[in-house]
Amino acid sequence: MTSLIELSLKEVADKLKNREVTATEVTKACLERIKDRNEQINAYVHLTEDKALDMASQCDKRIKEGNARLIGGVPLGIKDIFCTKGDLTTVCSHILDGFRPPYESTVTENLWKSGAVMLGKTNMDEFAMGSSNETSYYGPARNPWNLDCVPGGSSGGSAAAVADYQCFGATGTDTGGSIRQPAAFNGIVGMKPTYGRCSRYGVIAFASSLDQAGPMARTVEDTALMLRCMSGYDPMDSTSADLAIEAYDEGLADLDLKGLKIGLPKEYFMEGLDPQIADLVKQAVKRFEEQGAEVKEVSLPHTDAAVATYYVVAPAEAAANLSRYDGMRYGLRVEGENLMDTYERTRSEGFGWEVKRRIMIGNYVLSSGYYDAYYTKAQKVRSLISQDFKNAFEDVDVIFAPTTPTTAFKLGENSDDPVQMYMNDVFTLPASLAGLPAISVPAGLVEGMPAGLQIIGKAFEDKKVLQVAYAHEQMCGFELKKPE
Amino acid sequence: MSIIDTKTVEKLAKLSRLKVTEEEKTILVHELTKVMDMAAKVQSVNTDAVQPMTSVIENAQTPERDDAVSEENRREEYLAIAPKAEMGFYVVPRSVE
Secondary structure, three states: OOOHHHOOHHHHHHHHHOOOOOHHHHHHHHHHHHHHHHHHHOOEEEEOHHHHHHHHHHHHHHHHOOOOOOOOOOEEEEEOOEOOOOOOOOOOOHHHOOOOOOOOOHHHHHHHHOOOEEEEEEOOOHHHOOOOOOOOOOOOOOEOOEOOEOOOOOOHHHHHHHHOOOOOEEEEEEOOOOOHHHHHHHOOEEEEOOOOOOOOOOEOOOOOOOOEEEEEEOOHHHHHHHHHHHOOOOOOOOOOOOOOOOOOOOOOOOOOOOOOEEEEEHHHOOOOOOHHHHHHHHHHHHHHHHOOOEEEEEOOOOHHHHHHHHHHHHHHHHHHHHHHOOOOOOOOOOOOOOHHHHHHHHHHHHOOHHHHHHHHHHHHHHOOOOHHHHHHHHHHHHHHHHHHHHHHOOOOOEEEEEOOOOOOOEOOOOOOOHHHHHHHHOOOHHHHHHOOOEEEEEEEEEOOEEEEEEEEEOOOOHHHHHHHHHHHHHHHOOOOOOOO | OOOOOHHHHHHHHHHOOOOOOHHHHHHHHHHHHHHHHHHHHHHHOOOOOOOOOOOOOOOOOOOOOOOOOOOOOOHHHHHHOOOOEEOOEEOOOOOOO
C-alpha cells in the first residue's frame, strides 16, 4: 500500500477534499517523517510544528464546513528566505539570528489563502549564495539519493525535503538556478517562473533584478498547482506583473505536440557537459520528435559570457541589498568600540565567507574606476544575452537544454574553488538573466543519480513550459526513489 | 585587467564594512583575483551601441500604486525585534562625539 507521504500533492489535495484523510493526519505523517529523517538529511532548519498542527486543524474545520480550498490541508516546506510572521526566518545566516519578521511574504500569504499548511523552514545556502547548500550557517542539507552528495543549492533543503517525502511541495527562489539545479540533483521538478510572476515582497533580497520565487514538487502537475497558488500581481512589488493568475494545472495534457518547435542551443552541448546527461536530453528530444515535434538547432551566441555577466550583476546587487544588515534594527549585533566598529564586527561575525566574498566583489565592480568596465559592461552583455533568446524564440516555441553539466557532486568537492562552483550554473544563468520561465524536470539517471532536462519558454508562457514538461514527464517515465 | 592586491582588499573590506584578518587578506587576494579574472570575460564581448539592461521588465510595464498609507502604526512590534531599544527608540552606538 502506498503510504500517505508518498502521494502526490494533487492526490493528497483530492483526498483531503473528499474527506478520505484529514489535514491533521497528513500533517502528522509529514512531521513524523521529518523527525525520522532530519538528522541525516538536515532539510529543515526551523520546524514550526505547533503552527502546522494549528493550521491543519483550521483546514479540517473548513473542509468539514464545506469550504475546502485549492490545496486545503496540504503540508509544504518553506525556504528559509520567505518571511513568515512570527517564525524564525534567517536565510540560513548567522546575521539574522533570532529574526522573527513582523510581516508575511506575499507568496506564503497566497499559499495560506489556498489552504496550505506550513511545516517549517527549509535549509539553503546562506542568503541563497551557493550551488551546494554548503554555505548554510546550519550545515548542509544532504542528497537523499546519496548522503555523501550535496542536494544542490541554493534551495537544497527544499529539494531534499520534497525528494525525501518530507512534504508534498516546497517553495524555492531562483536567482541564477537555485530552484532548477537542486531540482535536477534530487530527481524532482522545480520551476523558475517568468520574472514578475511571483511577488518578491517579503522574500529576503539577494539580487533584486533576478530573484524569483517558484514551486518545487514531485510531479509537473503538483508544480503547476503550486504555482497557481503562489503567483499573482502584488501592489507591494513594483516588478510584479499585473496579469491574471492562470490555472496552470488545468489542461496540462492539451498541448498538441505535432508541430511544436523545439530549439536545441548548440552552445549548451559543450565541453564540461557530462555526455550521459547530453544523451538523456537527446533521448527526451527524440520522444517529442516521434510525436511530431520539430527540432531545430538554435544559437545563443553569448552563452559563454553568462557566468561572467551574472557574477558581476548579482554580487553588485547583493552588495547594495546586504548593506541593510547593520546590527541596529534586527538580527545580530556585536557591540564594538564605536559605531563603525559595531558595523564591522556585526557584519564580520554575521556573514559567512561566501557572502563576504560576494559583497566585496559587488563593491569592487561598483567602485569608481571599475563601474563602467565591469558593472555597466555586464549590463550591456545582459542585453545581448536577452536578445539571443528573443532571436531564438522567433524560430522555436521552447528551448531544451540540460539543467546542469553534472549530477550531484560530493560534499566538499567544489568548495575550494569558487569559480569551479560557479560553473555549475552555466546552463541556468542565461534564462535568469533574460527573466524567462524555465523548469527542470527529471530526465533520467546517470550512474544512479538523477539528471534534469531544462525547458525554457518565452516570457509569460509559463503555462506552455509546464505543458511541455508534462508531456516529457509522461513519456520519460522517471520514478523517484521510494522512501526507505 | 585589474590587479587585486592587499591594498585593494583592505579598501573593499572598508567599503563593505567588514573586518578581515591578515590571513584572510591573503586568501581574498587569491580568490577575488580568480573570480575577477573569470568576470573579465564580459570585456571581450563587443557591446558597441548596446544599451545596458537594468531590468528584464520592458519600459513602462511596472504598475504603480497610490502613495497611500497601507500599514497601521506597529512601532512596538518593530522595536521588539531590535537588538536594543528603549523608550520607543532604537538604541545605537554614539555617532557624534
